[in-house]
Amino acid sequence: MNILCFGDSNTWGLRPMIGDRYVKNERWTGILGTLSGGRYNIIEEGLNGRTADETDVEEPYLNGRSYMTGCLLSHRPVDLLIVMLGTNDVKSRYNKSSEQVAASIYLLAKDMRKLLDERQQERVKILLVSPKSIDERVLGDNMFDEYSIKKSRELGGRLRRMAGKEGWMFLDADESGATLGEDGLHLSADGHIKLAESIFNAIDGKGK
Numbered sequence: 001m002n003i004l005c006f007g008d009s010n011t012w013g014l015r016p017m018i019g020d021r022y023v024k025n026e027r028w029t030g031i032l033g034t035l036s037g038g039r040y041n042i043i044e045e046g047l048n049g050r051t052a053d054e055t056d057v058e059e060p061y062l063n064g065r066s067y068m069t070g071c072l073l074s075h076r077p078v079d080l081l082i083v084m085l086g087t088n089d090v091k092s093r094y095n096k097s098s099e100q101v102a103a104s105i106y107l108l109a110k111d112m113r114k115l116l117d118e119r120q121q122e123r124v125k126i127l128l129v130s131p132k133s134i135d136e137r138v139l140g141d142n143m144f145d146e147y148s149i150k151k152s153r154e155l156g157g158r159l160r161r162m163a164g165k166e167g168w169m170f171l172d173a174d175e176s177g178a179t180l181g182e183d184g185l186h187l188s189a190d191g192h193i194k195l196a197e198s199i200f201n202a203i204d205g206k207g208k
Helices: 029-035 064-074 098-119 146-166 189-202
Strands: 003-007 041-046 080-084 125-130 169-172
Touching: 003 029, 003 064, 029 041, 029 189, 064 098, 080 098, 098 125, 098 146, 125 146, 125 189, 146 169, 169 189
Parallel strands: 003 041, 003 080, 080 125, 125 169
Antiparallel strands: none
């Protein structure tokens, strides 16, 4: 099964406070492949700073929507699309409500599915993952404020309802047992393990 994992720095595997990348078998994507016993072909599409549809003037390539077409078509066929975005969309400079952020993620995932369905014989499955919410340790870097933290905590409920409407699989990383590292933003090593296990169980049911 070809699984495309579309996300930001927590899909790329950024190590908190250090800034380099966890090695493959430490990232949730790599762990997911190991848990599958080789049955999953994991395609990692994580980019630090990626948003669902916001354009950063200095780094316009961070816009997930503008990148999605080339990305999806280059990786066909895709059996399962995992989308985990939202952490960067709650940054204070984008000035979006949690409802607006959730809607932008939902519409992106919906359009990604539509594109793949049009170009593939088999309909792609979707797993929408609400990212681990950030905490107070992010304050002081001028990117996130207290409202950002509040919005990140509201995403799970909003995305769950949207995924349910479409019949997609859904996972809230806040319910997975995943933990953040010292920066309050990026997953700890144990957080990657917990997230991978939860995603594996969501896909495989009993994990077999």
